[in-house]
Amino acid sequence: xxxxxxxxxxxxxxxxxxxxxxxxxxxxxxxxxxxxxxxxxxxxxxxxxxxxxxxxxxxxxxxxxxxxxxxxxxxxxxxxxxxxxxxxxxxxxxxxxxxxxxxxxxxxxxxxxxxxxxxxxxxxxxxxxxxxxxxxxxxxxxxxxxxxxxxxxxxxxxxxxxxxxxxxxxxxxxxxxxxxxxxxxxxxxx
Numbered sequence: 001x002x003x004x005x006x007x008x009x010x011x012x013x014x015x016x017x018x019x020x021x022x023x024x025x026x027x028x029x030x031x032x033x034x035x036x037x038x039x040x041x042x043x044x045x046x047x048x049x050x051x052x053x054x055x056x057x058x059x060x061x062x063x064x065x066x067x068x069x070x071x072x073x074x075x076x077x078x079x080x081x082x083x084x085x086x087x088x089x090x091x092x093x094x095x096x097x098x099x100x101x102x103x104x105x106x107x108x109x110x111x112x113x114x115x116x117x118x119x120x121x122x123x124x125x126x127x128x129x130x131x132x133x134x135x136x137x138x139x140x141x142x143x144x145x146x147x148x149x150x151x152x153x154x155x156x157x158x159x160x161x162x163x164x165x166x167x168x169x170x171x172x173x174x175x176x177x178x179x180x181x182x183x184x185x186x187x188x189x190x
Contacts, residue, residue: 026178029171033178041183042070043175047165048145050074052123055146055167057132057179064183066131069104071148073124077159080108080122088126089152092136094169095143099136104128106156141173 025034033043039061047053054072088106092099104126111119140146149164150157157163 028174028178030168031171031175033175033182035182035186039186041179041186043179045167045169045172045175047167049165050162053162053165053167055148057176059179059183061183061186063131064180067137068130069101069126069128069132071104071124071126073126073160074121075124075159075161076121077161078122080124080159083156083159084108086153086156088150088156090126090148090150093147093149094136094139094145097135097139099139101128103130137176140169141176144169 025032027033031043031045033041035041041059041061042056043059044054044056047055052072052074056070056072057067058070059067083106086106087102088104089100089102090104092101107125107127108122109125110122113119145166145168147164147166150160
């Protein structure tokens with residue numbers, strides 16, 4: 001549970017850093033790599049259907065050889081409190097392989113402008129509590145797209161107007177290599 005909260009906070013921190021400093025991120029095609037100026041490195045790309053959907057992989061200093069999945073999704077639905085920290089099921093189709101996830105957890109936050117105005121949509125964060133397999137990472141590196149489709153539970157699906165999105169994987173390998181190099185550099189610092 002602590003890891004999921006940390007990843008969600010890291011996502012918010014990375015967004016804040018990325019918005020405030022263009023030097024904090026590098027681009028590889030549609031992929032961007034950014035650092036929270038601490039111990040987390042994120043490399044991510046936007047959805048093909050909804051720009052605000054994001055497929056992110058996160059590395060943590062001290063575990064640079066491991067990646068965790070963090071998805072950002074959006075919904076206009078209300079009453080999400082009962083779903084907070086619930087398990088989300090999804091299929092991730094990468095090339096001809098389909099990876100099923102039933103252990104990912106859901107969290108959300110309400111975006112608010114500096115003047116206090118709350119936007120009409122909610123940002124959902126879906127994170128995996130485990131490191132991604134070598135097979136999964138190789139599939140990402142060796143194909144041109146990944147489609148993520150949420151499959152359950154129904155009380156979660158009812159809150160989504162868009163249940164799947166396609167993410168381009170061109171330049172994934174360059175982004176992955178840069179994320180690893182940044183992470184290794186953090187580990188090497190005193």
